[in-house]
Amino acid sequence: MTKSIRETAEKIRKLEVQGARNVAIAAINAIEASAKQTRATSKKAFLEELSKAKQELFASRETEPLMRNAVRWIISQVEANREKQPKKLTALVSSSVRQFLKELEVSKEMIAETGAKRIRNNSVVFTHCHSSTVTHLLKRAKQQGKKFEVICTETRPSCQGRTTAREMLEIGIDVTMIVDSAARYFMNEADLVIVGADAITSEGNVINKIGTSMIALVAHEARTPLYVVSELLKFDPATIYGDYEKIEERSPSEVWQDAPEGLVIRNPAFDVTRRDYIHGIICEEGIVSPHSAMEVVRRRYPWVFAQSTS
Amino acid sequence: MTKSIRETAEKIRKLEVQGARNVAIAAINAIEASAKQTRATSKKAFLEELSKAKQELFASRETEPLMRNAVRWIISQVEANREKQPKKLTALVSSSVRQFLKELEVSKEMIAETGAKRIRNNSVVFTHCHSSTVTHLLKRAKQQGKKFEVICTETRPSCQGRTTAREMLEIGIDVTMIVDSAARYFMNEADLVIVGADAITSEGNVINKIGTSMIALVAHEARTPLYVVSELLKFDPATIYGDYEKIEERSPSEVWQDAPEGLVIRNPAFDVTRRDYIHGIICEEGIVSPHSAMEVVRRRYPWVFAQSTS
Amino acid sequence: MTKSIRETAEKIRKLEVQGARNVAIAAINAIEASAKQTRATSKKAFLEELSKAKQELFASRETEPLMRNAVRWIISQVEANREKQPKKLTALVSSSVRQFLKELEVSKEMIAETGAKRIRNNSVVFTHCHSSTVTHLLKRAKQQGKKFEVICTETRPSCQGRTTAREMLEIGIDVTMIVDSAARYFMNEADLVIVGADAITSEGNVINKIGTSMIALVAHEARTPLYVVSELLKFDPATIYGDYEKIEERSPSEVWQDAPEGLVIRNPAFDVTRRDYIHGIICEEGIVSPHSAMEVVRRRYPWVFAQSTS
Amino acid sequence: MTKSIRETAEKIRKLEVQGARNVAIAAINAIEASAKQTRATSKKAFLEELSKAKQELFASRETEPLMRNAVRWIISQVEANREKQPKKLTALVSSSVRQFLKELEVSKEMIAETGAKRIRNNSVVFTHCHSSTVTHLLKRAKQQGKKFEVICTETRPSCQGRTTAREMLEIGIDVTMIVDSAARYFMNEADLVIVGADAITSEGNVINKIGTSMIALVAHEARTPLYVVSELLKFDPATIYGDYEKIEERSPSEVWQDAPEGLVIRNPAFDVTRRDYIHGIICEEGIVSPHSAMEVVRRRYPWVFAQSTS
Amino acid sequence: MTKSIRETAEKIRKLEVQGARNVAIAAINAIEASAKQTRATSKKAFLEELSKAKQELFASRETEPLMRNAVRWIISQVEANREKQPKKLTALVSSSVRQFLKELEVSKEMIAETGAKRIRNNSVVFTHCHSSTVTHLLKRAKQQGKKFEVICTETRPSCQGRTTAREMLEIGIDVTMIVDSAARYFMNEADLVIVGADAITSEGNVINKIGTSMIALVAHEARTPLYVVSELLKFDPATIYGDYEKIEERSPSEVWQDAPEGLVIRNPAFDVTRRDYIHGIICEEGIVSPHSAMEVVRRRYPWVFAQSTS
Amino acid sequence: MTKSIRETAEKIRKLEVQGARNVAIAAINAIEASAKQTRATSKKAFLEELSKAKQELFASRETEPLMRNAVRWIISQVEANREKQPKKLTALVSSSVRQFLKELEVSKEMIAETGAKRIRNNSVVFTHCHSSTVTHLLKRAKQQGKKFEVICTETRPSCQGRTTAREMLEIGIDVTMIVDSAARYFMNEADLVIVGADAITSEGNVINKIGTSMIALVAHEARTPLYVVSELLKFDPATIYGDYEKIEERSPSEVWQDAPEGLVIRNPAFDVTRRDYIHGIICEEGIVSPHSAMEVVRRRYPWVFAQSTS
DSSP states (O other), rough: OOOOHHHHHHHHHHSSOOOHHHHHHHHHHHHHHHHOOOOOOHHHHHHHHHHHHHHHHHTOOOOOOHHHHHHHHHHHHHHHHHOHHHHHHHHHHHHHHHHHHHHHHHHHHHHHHHHTTTTTTEEEEESSSSOOHHHHHHHHHHHTTTOOOEEEEEOOTTTTHHHHHHHHHHOEEEEEEEGGGGGHHTTTSSSEEOOOSSSSOOOOOOEEEHHHHHHHHHHTTTTEEEEEOOOOOBGGGGGGGGOOOOOOOOOOOGTTTTTTTOOEEEOOOEEEEEEEEOOOOEETTTTEOGGGHHHHHHHHHHHHHTTOOO | HHHHHHHHHHHTTTTTSHHHHHHHHHHHHHHHHHHHHOOOHHHHHHHHHHHHHHHHHTTTSSSOOHHHHHHHHHHHHHHHHHOOOHHHHHHHHHHHHHHHHHHHHHHHHHHHHHHHTOOOOTTTEEESSSSSSHHHHHHHHHTTOHHHHHHOOTTTTTTHHHHHHHHHHHHHHHHEEOGGGGGGHTTTTSSSEEEOSSEOOOOOEEEEEHHHHHHHHHHTTTTTEEEEEEEEEGGGGGGOOGGGGGGGGGOOOTTTTOOOOOOEEBBBBBEEEOGGOOOOETTEEEEOOOOOOHHHHHHHHHHHHHTTOO | OHHHHHHHHHHHHHTSSHHHHHHHHHHHHHHHHHHOOOOOOSSHHHHHHHHHHHHHHTTOOOOOOOHHHHHHHHHHHHOOOOOHHHHHHHHHHHHHHHHHOOOOOHHHHHHHHHHHHHTTTTEEEOOOSSSSSHHHOOOOOOOHTTOOEOOEEEETTTTTTTHHHHHHHHOHHHHEOGGGGGGHHHHHOOEEEEEEEEOOTTSSOOEEEETTTHHHHHHHTTTTTEEEEGGGBBBOOOTTTGGGGOBOOOOGGGGGGTOOOTTEEOOOEEEEEGGGGGEEEETTTEEEOOGGGGHHHHHHOOOHHHHHOO | OOHHHHHHHHHHHHHHHSSSSHHHHHHHHHHHHHHHTOSSSHHHHHHHHHHHHHHHHHHTTTTOOHHHHHHHHHHHHHHHOOOOHHHHHHHHHHHHHHHHHHHHHHHHHHOOOOOHOOOOTTEEEEEEEEEEEHHHHHHHHHHHOOOEEEEEEEOOTTTTTTHHHHHHHHHHHHEEEEOOHHHHHHTTTOSSEEEOOOOOOOTSOEEEEETTTHHHHHHHHTTTEEEEEEOGBBBBBGGGGGGGGGBBBGGGTOOTTTTTOOOEEBBBBBEEEEEESSSSEETTTTEEEEEGGGHHHHOTTTTHHHTTTT | OOOHHHHHHHHTTTTTTTTTTHHHHHHHHHHHHHHHHOOSHHHHHHHHHHHOOOHHTHHHHTTOOOHHHHHHHHHHHHOOOOOHHHHHHHHHHHHHHHHHHHHHHHHHHHHHHHHHHOOOTOOEEEEEEEOOOHHHHHHHHHHHOOOEEEEEEOTTTTTTTHHHHHHHHHHTOOEEEOOOOGGHHHHHOOOOOEEOOOEEOSOEEEEEEEHHHHHHHHHHHTTOOOEEEEOOOGGGGGGGGGGGGGGOOGGGGTOOOOOOOEEEEEOEOOOOEEEEGSSSSEEEEEEOOOGGGHHHHHOTTTTTHTTTTO | OOHHHHEEEEEEHTTOOSSHHHHHHHHHHHHHHHTOOOSSHHHHHHHHHHHHHHHHHHHTTTTOOHHHHHHHHHHHHHHOOOOHHHHHHHHHHHHHHHHHHHHHHHHHHHHHHHHTTTOOOEEEEOOOOOHHHHHHHHHHHTTTTTOEEEEEETTTTTTTHHHHHHHHHHHHHHEEEOOOGGHHHHHHHHEEEEEEESEEEETTOOEEEETTTHHHHHHHTTTTTTEEEEOGBBBBBGGTTOOOOGGOOOOOTOTOOOOOOTTTEOOOOOEEEOOGGGGGEEETOOOOOEGHHHHHHHHTTTHHHTTOOO
């Protein structure tokens, strides 16, 4: 195990790296750095090193399907290649990492292009938490000269909504912040809800920041369309066999620093939004129905399933 | 205008007195104190003094129907009485104030008795914000030897859920706190939702702390019964002619102390819960349907309507 | 039977008099004219004349509860009075007719005042068909200086929406007309739906122009509040014992002038809007819940029920 | 305590007398028989005897509001009367019992008349369990010459649907029987659901044979109107303060005679149908909204509430 | 650009050719005619001619995915073929056009066969507007000897329902016409709704004549199954990246010939029916779920996506 | 036709073999036995024998897609093989049968593994009827040391719930039995519903024991997740072209042995559960969305469609 893997895993564990995208980038960069220091003298040994790196990185946080799929893909490239020499495999790792990063970039642009079309002049867009994919999309719409407003929640307990608000202000988009529980109060004023995703399940549900499912219900009640923006690689193949158990529970102190003794504080970081409340997933392929998300992923990224057990 | 009225109105305005019940008690106590210092020499003059006091108190906060109804009732007692002498009318004010306070107490007990029956052993009761009527009811159920748990939200922005949590801990009820947006995550674990009320409208809707309507929707989605506990005198006769415009908006700084310039923060204190999401209103009469709330109030407190225009 | 009764009944039958309000006014004016020509020499004979007039008027159209209640009330005034002389009873009829007309006027103003409060600046108000009560309300809001828009359906087959549109234009309210089936397309742009009523049933449902129930469903789907404006005297006591059978079916030629032979055209004039899709009934008492409409009517107009079997 | 009271209570307890109506009739007949054998020498003693009879009868079965209200009414007549002589009070009991029975009869006819109007030619009427009020209504519609069909469930575990089926066959109404769980399969073929009631609650819900709430949900899903036929005196004043706890659980052997050891069989006799799934309650007053049922009862039978605590 | 292309585009623009199917047929016939007059001397030039024809035809109307896909397919055949000689390519265009038309015919039959199975004896089938695919299906069911009725709306503003009605009468199917807004009034009498489609989106929604989405909502409320009949080639690949903006707005004069000045008339030709209200899409493959429509199209017609950007 | 085919078909017809799995196993075992006695001297003759066997088996019961798909697959293996000699084809039939049975076994294990993950400690699992796949899954969860309870319906008319109950007791799982119509009464206590399937349709609906659709609706109302466990090979390709007509109606005597003359008893064995009420189908691939079930089957078992017309 190289230092770069250990350190990166540690940073992920401690939330020093955050956001599905950033975590994935950090992980594969660490894989590349690690591969460059390989001491392997055979492909088998090289793959074993990669496997250990994978295990370390996977263990660093529970629900990070994008990172996991990224690592799986890099390794699958090595496995599939006929090359046997570790040196050349190192180069292959590097080029695969470059390719993956580039494709991530392309996906982001494609999502921004597609999603921006859903925003019209005078639209009011509701969002929750902070998602760099969402804010990138909103910036794109702004660059296209559209005039629209954003309503964002503060997103307790960590108030990532403040980051969203700041980014909107920086680029001159009118933004209104509300407490999370005011979502229903303001929903009738919104034309559209756009949220990010942490994971997509085999049933077509979306796992995202706690509160998303409630906002989705509120949007559904008001016939306000809700779109999830997400790379398809956030699909979590483990959900085919698993369930909701892996919702990370974070520290109670995020909710109440000096809570009285005896008080139980439950602090789940995510919740599950039903496919029925999602109009579409805006992804690198355009807009797809959540109900057939798994088939889309299977068609596009068959290797995700091939490796899903490891 | 006496000092007691001015000071009380000021305290209400500055939120030094909070909670529908406390505000009502402070207001009629001030009326009594004020009446004792009357300089009126005729009943007409006495009533004019009362009318001015009423105006001052009514102006102190927008939505306080219980306080308004309390003041209206005291004055209606004076008006209806044949007595002409200010002195004796002062005594009448005092006895009316006593009677009103006593009936408030009786209502609270009746609500606690009735509501406690809805809590069974091993129930999980979900609540939002802090309501002394709700916590009184929960204490009653605990005193009856029932073993149950409470889930309470923190209730942003002012975190009144902490008060609820502390009260539960003090009397030995197991309590779990969550962020507001986690309501849907935990709703399937709850057997029952109980919330308070700030006002009841002529349509049968209930105005309560921001977020209540969202929790009601979430409860409805999960077929979890939601009960509102409230004195019927929180019925607001102005709603017969008015609308939702009077939802108080509080200071943005409650939400974000040093928000960046340019950011609009909307901070409504209440929202409106639809009658369709309310199983029943637990009041001084027992449990009634919200859909006929206005008729119940008309039958029980006809004077509320007689004075509703003033 | 006097000529005035016969002629008025004929006009109602032929739809020369239209609109619940106009029909009621015509009927009681005819009663008054008829009473003035009485040949009765006893109260009994006088009442018999009134009873015949009532039967003739009631037979002129199927669903006209306002007219029926108006006639019932005039007769109940005669019955209840101790006066025995036909001459004086004639005067009583006249004064009762005046009083009823005046109260109709007061109701209309009260409805306009209350309903206008629900319209805010920049509101978009959706309406269907033509109702003089609705347009009076909209004019009131306009007079109050509010700036708002109206969307109205054309309302097939008779296109009463054109009358609504013209009235809006005359008073300078921005108005958009759409075909009936476009209601769902535009509903998300509306803040509020306001419609009139032809009858209110004992279950709390509202009978109004065909299409109203569909618009109500569409409003419900979009969480857009729908209000019915109506005098409570449109309550039909016959519904306590009856059902939907009395929905008038009008001539097929209204739908298609020269339809091909063999084609069945069904042309019901009204449909039934469920109480669950109605936020409130705006009436002479303010806003009430449709679920308790019958109790409101019983409290306010007990004589409606006393006479309901005749 | 007289023998007639003891025996009647015993028969009720052992289900030898069944059906809300039959139980009520048996109870007040027993009261009358018992009153005739009074040994009381004062009104006070007479009332004490009645009170003991009441307690014995009330204890015989948990949910029998009609019987309870009947007994309450008889006693309230005695209490309110100025007569002091036990003999004459005995006569008063007799005449009150006669009057109550007659009014029960009148209610039944009124319900049949009103409900029969809801049945049209070629209607398909769905019903559950056996209710003499429902079958009386169906017979009335048949006598009126209407041609319609009935679908009835078998109604496990006691198969009261067989009684319904037999009664239909006897009077020549086409009837189809299905298993309870096939209700959704056949609901789209039904035009109307009519069921009886065991109790009406203060919230406006209806307690009836287990399965009713499921059929109501299924009817709601298919937009098939559901009517409950019930005397208003099935309103249970205890529900104002109580809850669902009193749903009788009957013997497991009704479900499975020789169930294997260790198997828990739960056999609740009733369930609670939400007011939202009920179009109307067809009662002695005609059709009323369930949402205002309590107010209707209060207006019509105020004594029900006066005595509700005893 | 040949005259045949220009003329056909003009006819499409002026609505002289109507109906997705007819427009597609006209367009590819024009392509064929145009190809026959080619002056190209190279494949490249030939393809350029085709590309110009495509642009002209695409510009003639906004939402005609079937036509666009037809044109795309013809061109893709030319592109994929190894042939270089314009003459032979002309022949290839011809044979491709023949093949496409034949497959359209096969689809229509397959749809009729499959859809006819959903119609049973005594069924009441509800439809909206005029769709030759729908009426073909109904004729098939009739030919199979089934006895059923049709309810059709008049379909304002252009009253295409009259064409449907006439076609039904011609082949002896009982048909009832209603105004559009009476759909909810009659929905409980229908066993099934069948409508056509103008476009299918990547989310699985269906774009069809204005009013379809409202009828779908009404059918959903009544648990009446709604089927869309449509060739899968009405899938619009542009929706993957686009939105609802392209709903054609037609002339206000269709709605009101001499509307008063100042009146805004909005006349959208289509609306969007949510996938959740559609039981199935009956297409050339049989019945498929709308939620996976895009995957079905991808599997069957991968070339639709290859060319979607052009 | 061999004796083994005739006898097996007869057993299936008489319900001596029951359960989709058992029927499929019996059928392909009969095919194998029959193949071993072949008198064919050419592949063509051999295939004709198989075809006759198929017809006989298919005719034995209406809805048995698993059996049909099993037989189709065996035959497709023979057809696809280059071997011409009947003897060797007999061996191929045998090995194909072995392979199919093995894969059925693997599927069952995979379903049990995946489904068991959905059961947590203290879960309450609701089930209906008896499904060996469901009980296998429950046993697996129990073997994993999880502590949970099962609620099962009795499942009229044949009371297969008793079999479920007995199996649960045998392996020490706490089980409660209720009548079918009590499902809604107990649904709020359940964490999860798991049911089997007889067929999956092209729309993504599931056909299972009568009552399943009602339980699914009740689960949906209470936000209780419902999973269907089923091999994907229960997909019925005939549904692509067909409809619900094939729901088997069984003998009235199952419902009432000595029903009175004239009583119609309808006894459908299955009903159709809408895809919208199903959270996921737990199959040999893991958990998939019902909305894309057909695409999953097409991807995995393309031969099912190739042969679907025969």
